[in-house]
Amino acid sequence: MSDSPFVPQMFAYDSTLRDGAQAQGISFSVEDKLKIVQRLDQLGISYIEAGNPGSNPKDMEFFQRIGELKLKHARIIAFGSTRKVKAAVESDNNLRSLLAANTPAVAIFGKSWDYQVTDILRTTLEENLAMIADTIAFLKGHGKEVVFDAEHFFDGYKANADYAMQSLQAAASAGADALCLCDTNGGTFSSEIHAITAAVVARFPKVQIGIHCHNDSEMAVANSVAAVQAGARQVQGTINGIGERCGNANLCAIIPNVQLKLGLPCIPPESMATLTSTARYVSEIANATFNEKAAYVGNDAFAHKGGMHIDAVTKNPISYEHINPELVGNARHILVSEVAGRSALLARMHRVDPTLGKDSDETKLVLEKLKELEHEGYQFETAESSFQLLVRKLLGKHQPFFDLHEYKVNIHEPALNRMNSSVTIKISVDGQQEITAAEGDGPVNALDKAVRRALERFYPAIKDIKLTDYKVRVLDSDQASAAKVRVLIESRDQFEGWTTIGVSTDIIDASWRALIDSIEYKLVRDQERQALTA
């Protein structure tokens, strides 16, 4: 599986694509999932629980395609449940799907709380133990690595410790490779997690013990760490803690807590500095608002506002920083325009011109323009493509693809038909004029259609652009209807995805800027691809 010499001492087990996908508003396409798997593998995650083939048949395509990926670190896990009450494992559809997913490892959840067996599952305590044992023995017989997820383990242990332990014993005797203790409802305190995990570790010294926490008491990270301190060596969680209700345990905080502070390596040391960018990448794909206050990876995590704090941090960072932010690929906020900021910027500028130096006039020019634009409300962290275009323009390397002469937007209420907005646009390309018009469901939609129609005659490749996301944020909202807005547009073609930005007090103008950057970026990239193959 892995040709890397790195051996983790704690196994990071990511469930972003399975338990994380249970969160409200989260929905991953097959493409999204494949991208996330690759990124998590690059980070050095040990296990990726990628889906539940039994409950989600459309995952099957994904499991087929995942088999084709060459992964460096991660083992892929398909997730399912124990066999049905009083049924045979051989004829269980869920288990059949699990095998069909063809992963090296599987995770099986089963009941360990007596009340859940008798009142929810409505069967006997003995039958539940048989369900666990039969299922695991069956999967071991098919050569799988098997993780047993003991659902509601801590609530179960507090209600009936003996039965909870029996459920683990049934799994261990049937050959389970790991026993994972789940705080399914997220209500358990760290002190209890520590004590109960320690009891399990003492009882099963030869089996890997895992921990799976939820954040309903805002203690999932501390609970996971407490379990590791008690001897657990597999930690389940999700990137950014996404998940049902209040979320799952957040691997982006657990991994640095365990690796940097407890000294137990989870991911290759050289990957730790990609943690911040990985967190942001997954958040973007999940179309979730990134928590800028997130521990370790948020933009504010090492930002200093109080004057006294800034002074002390300048004297010595340990005054107000618990770790060096560069360890996790983050940066001190007050130093964003200083040395560290400039190196990062230079790396991005090198994609346009690899010869640029750290102190060259061009670098200074970009830095200054960037500051000015950020002050206006631009934010290029997530809009790399607009940044690349900006650098090209500032370095004199950009040839505009068209000239805009004018556009006019008309909105009519009541609408004359379902489309209440119309746009007239006049552009020219190499002296050839084109005037056209389009109707839309709202002015942005009409403008989008009109500009594409006008340009397609000259650049047929524009047809391949698909706008996949459109986000609006009001910046200075106390300015009410005259407030400044920031528009982010995500686009795709058959090759890649890209994000562009526009800022203006006028939402139509902000959208226009992001739209034009999207089209120009596509055309620039096409030229680059042609140059490569020419």
Next chain:
Amino acid sequence: MSDSPFVPQMFAYDSTLRDGAQAQGISFSVEDKLKIVQRLDQLGISYIEAGNPGSNPKDMEFFQRIGELKLKHARIIAFGSTRKVKAAVESDNNLRSLLAANTPAVAIFGKSWDYQVTDILRTTLEENLAMIADTIAFLKGHGKEVVFDAEHFFDGYKANADYAMQSLQAAASAGADALCLCDTNGGTFSSEIHAITAAVVARFPKVQIGIHCHNDSEMAVANSVAAVQAGARQVQGTINGIGERCGNANLCAIIPNVQLKLGLPCIPPESMATLTSTARYVSEIANATFNEKAAYVGNDAFAHKGGMHIDAVTKNPISYEHINPELVGNARHILVSEVAGRSALLARMHRVDPTLGKDSDETKLVLEKLKELEHEGYQFETAESSFQLLVRKLLGKHQPFFDLHEYKVNIHEPALNRMNSSVTIKISVDGQQEITAAEGDGPVNALDKAVRRALERFYPAIKDIKLTDYKVRVLDSDQASAAKVRVLIESRDQFEGWTTIGVSTDIIDASWRALIDSIEYKLVRDQERQALTA
């Protein structure tokens, strides 16, 4: 101070207005602060650390006005630091401001980490102890209740336990009423917090021990709870955990954790059900995005998505809920239209018609319409005024103030002048037509101006409306330029503030709906006020 018989066993100490206000993007006006103080007092918070009069002179007006409030539970605390190195307490400007704030209690922070004394403060270890002792003795001499905040206590204890304890001893000997242990950098683990707090409690059995955590390792809530388990009886934190970097410890999770699970009352039992609305209220005033995944108080905290979970929760809520959501004034999400949801709804409908019954046809009608609108993307939790108008309309109690015949929006790029948008609008009031036009910086701004101009002739009071906030959220962002958007508008007049909502695929239309609700709500409220005084 308090005429309530409630005696807390753990003192909740809120620093939203002091340490919370250090967060990026947070800025409270005097009015904001007074509103938050009153709301926290209603919740039953024991101490409210309201500001730092020495570092922020404009806080003085606030401290004067706060003296006039009648509070039921809370003691107000002014925050400051120990006297300067080698200076006299009597002539210290910071201490003079603290006394001038005229609060019953003060909090003083001082150094307890030897390295901070020698390398940041750059003085001797003895002088630092004298600074602590002198300052506290001085304030006790002026009759103040004094909390000593031992900055960096845990880092200090790990570096030099003896000196850290000496700093507490200096404060205790000088008469400090409470010793608060601060994890200033937020990097300490729960196990360490527990052990060190227990050592302090054993050393100072007669002084109240406090805990002040930051969330840099995403463990602030668990750390605070661990300190309480070790004997701390004062917990400092902020509402929603707002604060510098990754935030302060979140009182909205700590209070229910400690009160409902450890059985130590912090706030009056009858106040616990207002926790969710308090969290939302403070978030609105702070103009922060509310975290819907927040433990206990978030909208998703008791939301169930997985079919299996819903089934089990329906059989018995403890299957997937760690507490009954009603205890903290929250609700199970799948049951929003059931009994609990209906009672809350009825309370809001009673503001329009106090005679409505729980099972009346009108209630059912509102419930159904609400479901339909929420499905479309409306969210009335924060737009109470639009909800009130909706109820009035559905109950036939609303007389429209005007008829819209049409509006036309024209946007021209390049702009003919700085104002690129113009609007023509035609309305009528009681058969009298008015047609007018306005230019604006963007179409929403132009529309806002035009409709006000058209209506002011009939309703001069519209001049008093000030739009104070404008927010846009894209709902189904994968629909790109045809996505649905939700607009929230906040307005004020001389009497009050109100919030209205509009949803549409067209941002102009969504803004129009929110704008019109804002104007109509103002006119309805004016009528109500006239009826009262008539």
